[in-house]
Amino acid sequence: xNKIKKFFLPKPIVLGNGKVVQPAMSPMVYVIPILLVLFxxxxxxxxxxxxxxxxxxxxxxxxxxxxxPPNFGYFGKVWTPMVVTLVMSVVGTxxxxxxxxxxxxxxxxxxxxSPAVKLIVRSIMSVLRTIPLLVLVILFLNMFGAGxxxxxxxxxxxxxxxxxKMFYELIDTSDMGPFEAIESSGASRVKSFWAxxxxxxxxxxxxxxxxxxxxxxxxxxxxxYVGAGGIGILLNDRLGWRAYPEVAMILLVLLVxxxxxxxxxxxxxxRLL
Amino acid sequence: MSTKITVMEQLKNEPKNWGIKxxxxxGLIFIGYLGVTYINYNGFTEFGLTVMWxxxxxxISPNTALLFGEGKNGVLYLITETAAIAFLGxxxxxxxxxxxxxxxxxxxxxxxxANIGVAFITVxxxxxxxxxxxxxxRVTGPGAFTGVLTLAVxxxxxxxxxxxxxxxxxxxxxxxxxxxxxxxxxxxxxYGIVPQLMGNFASTAIYRFEINVKYxxxxxMVGAGGIGAPLIFAxxxxxxxxxxxxxxxxxxxxxxxxxxxxxxxKKLATGE
Numbered sequence: 047x048n049k050i051k052k053f054f055l056p057k058p059i060v061l062g063n064g065k066v067v068q069p070a071m072s073p074m075v076y077v078i079p080i081l082l083v084l085f086x087x088x089x090x091x092x093x094x095x096x097x098x099x100x101x102x103x104x105x106x107x108x109x110x111x112x113x114x115p116p117n118f119g120y121f122g123k124v125w126t127p128m129v130v131t132l133v134m135s136v137v138g139t140x141x142x143x144x145x146x147x148x149x150x151x152x153x154x155x156x157x158x159x160s161p162a163v164k165l166i167v168r169s170i171m172s173v174l175r176t177i178p179l180l181v182l183v184i185l186f187l188n189m190f191g192a193g194x195x196x197x198x199x200x201x202x203x204x205x206x207x208x209x210x211k212m213f214y215e216l217i218d219t220s221d222m223g224p225f226e227a228i229e230s231s232g233a234s235r236v237k238s239f240w241a242x243x244x245x246x247x248x249x250x251x252x253x254x255x256x257x258x259x260x261x262x263x264x265x266x267x268x269x270x271y272v273g274a275g276g277i278g279i280l281l282n283d284r285l286g287w288r289a290y291p292e293v294a295m296i297l298l299v300l301l302v303x304x305x306x307x308x309x310x311x312x313x314x315x316x317r318l319l
Numbered sequence: 320m321s322t323k324i325t326v327m328e329q330l331k332n333e334p335k336n337w338g339i340k341x342x343x344x345x346g347l348i349f350i351g352y353l354g355v356t357y358i359n360y361n362g363f364t365e366f367g368l369t370v371m372w373x374x375x376x377x378x379i380s381p382n383t384a385l386l387f388g389e390g391k392n393g394v395l396y397l398i399t400e401t402a403a404i405a406f407l408g409x410x411x412x413x414x415x416x417x418x419x420x421x422x423x424x425x426x427x428x429x430x431x432x433a434n435i436g437v438a439f440i441t442v443x444x445x446x447x448x449x450x451x452x453x454x455x456x457r458v459t460g461p462g463a464f465t466g467v468l469t470l471a472v473x474x475x476x477x478x479x480x481x482x483x484x485x486x487x488x489x490x491x492x493x494x495x496x497x498x499x500x501x502x503x504x505x506x507x508x509x510y511g512i513v514p515q516l517m518g519n520f521a522s523t524a525i526y527r528f529e530i531n532v533k534y535x536x537x538x539x540m541v542g543a544g545g546i547g548a549p550l551i552f553a554x555x556x557x558x559x560x561x562x563x564x565x566x567x568x569x570x571x572x573x574x575x576x577x578x579x580x581x582x583x584x585k586k587l588a589t590g591e
Contacts, residue, residue, distance in 0.1 A: 085410060088403035092463035092544070099468075105457040130357045137354045140347075176573035178536035180547070181566070184554050185374065189367025194358040231326065267447035268537055275358075278447075285453060293450075301445040308441075 113294035120295040124280065128299050130194050131276030135262040138198040142205030143255045149206070150213035156222060157239055168214075175207040179265060183274050194275030197266065204265070205258045212254045213247075220246050249318040256311040263304055374554070377563030386564035394546075394568035401545040402572070404463050404538070405531035408470025413524045416475050420482030426489060437483070444476030448534060452541035463544030470531045470538070478527055485519040518587045525587075529580045532573060 056069045088094070151157050153167040183200045190196045224242035229235065244251075270278015277296060284292045386394050421427050423436025448469055455468045494511040502510065539547020546569055553561040 081410075084406055088407045091400060091403040092407060092467050094407060094464055094467055098459055098464070102458045106454050108457055109454050133350075133353045133357045136350055137358070140350065172574060172577075173570055176533075176570045176577075177566075178533060178547075178550075178569070180536055180540070180551065181554065184551070185371060186367070188370040189364060191361040191364065193361050195360050198354075198358055264445070264447065268449060268540075271449055271540060281447070281450075285450070297446060297450070300447075301442060304445045305441055 112290040116294035117291035138201030146209035154217040192273040197274035377559040381563030382560035397546040404466040411471035412474030416479040424486040461542035466543035
């Protein structure tokens with residue numbers, strides 16, 4: 047056993063004054079074998095074959111090639127669904143973000159005194175968070191029928207679950223000084239939270255809100271796939287008809303919108319933080 | 320002499336920020352107006368509540384034959400397959416992202432080249448995963464292999480974007496110090512660059528693995544393997560017992576992955 051250990055340990059270093067230093071064992075010694083085993087197991091399980099990829103890889107570009115040139119005349123029809131997608135994401139994100147503040151308050155370590163409340167709220171939120179967006183959409187499709195309203199509600203609930211987690215982590219690590227000062231002046235815990243903790247966190251709160259908004263715009267393309275409104279419906283429809291120049295136009299509009307929103311949000315975040 | 324003021328007087332001194340407040344309120348009114356104009360409320364169907372009730376009930380009374388079943392339809396197999404797809408997708412995506420990230424970092428290559436790289440990454444990131452799925456299905460046919468490739472390509476955008484941030488934060492002082500002690504090029508990479516990057520790279524990859532596990536359900540839509548397709552079919556066909564079994568499997572699996580990923584990333588970041 048000692049021999050094996052010696053084999054993996056790096057060579058001892060002799061310093062100028064004759065002292066011998068033994069460097070620690072690198073974690074790579076066990077990380078790399080684990081990764082390799084998982085890698086080969088996964089390749090056999092998923093039927094991964096590099097040969098298929100090399101032989102038939104060019105087929106990947108079939109659709110891309112047929113997308114050119116994009117049908118620019120189609121822009122008139124893409125415009126409205128894109129606006130619907132944007133509005134749906136904005137309203138959904140804002141609603142989810144608003145509800146996430148009280149939920150995050152209830153699940154933070156330092157705000158709620160009772161561990162039972164924290165545990166219950168956190169458990170419910172964890173389970174909700176694991177429900178895939180697609181399942182939420184199908185659920186709300188049954189309630190509100192096909193359309194942008196379903197998309198908005200799904201994105202709202204989805205944002206709510208994610209932002210609650212991100213925000214309670216921020217609350218957990220915030221500076222308690224102002225909170226204690228305000229509470230000692232006789233304010234209730236909720237009021238002290240609002241006046242002592244929130245002002246520290248508004249910047250980061252808006253930053254995670256924008257991050258979720260960006261994510262939701264991209265998710266919106268998936269939503270339409272199951273009939274929840276916006277540009278996804280159009281994308282799914284055109285893909286189904288194999289009208290690739292029109293698909294290209296849709297993707298182009300999506301690209302420009304996402305690019306503009308990302309830059310705007312990066313600019314705002316830089317100003318905030 | 321300092322003037323004493325009461326709490327109420329101090330409260331009146333609070334900055335009013337009328338400008339920001341009115342802009343916020345006007346913005347909210349505008350968004351509300353847009354919402355009412357563009358989003359139609361089609362009414363509420365009671366049936367939706369039944370569906371929700373049935374799904375909640377199904378989690379308590381799942382189809383145990385499916386949940387503990389062996390073979391290719393059992394939940395355990397489906398989860399393993401999903402994990403394998405997400406794992407391979409993440410590994411391939413990470414390996415491909417490393418050169419892309421290095422070729423798009425401003426401190427490694429000239430500015431114009433970095434701009435091209437960043438533009439490429441933006442384009443890759445915008446395409447919805449569903450579109451990649453459809454493209455790869457032509458290469459490999461429906462199945463888990465397609466899922467792996469789709470997730471790999473869909474991961475490249477985010478992973479390389481985060482890698483670039485890490486690379487651009489590289490501390491040149493360390494490399495200069497190694498230079499001064501007489502290290503050669505390979506040694507400078509081994510002792511000066513790799514240790515600075517490894518932790519962050521690994522952390523990013525694990526985070527993306529977590530996202531890919533959740534993404535795997537979406538892949539089911541384009542027939543790319545994993546637990547997604549059976550789950551969607553079960554819900555749309557109102558097979559509640561099956562839905563419950565699949566959802567339980569998925570929820571437990573995602574919770575384990577989230578917990579493990581948080582633990583490992585914390586260890587990577589703080590060393591404890």
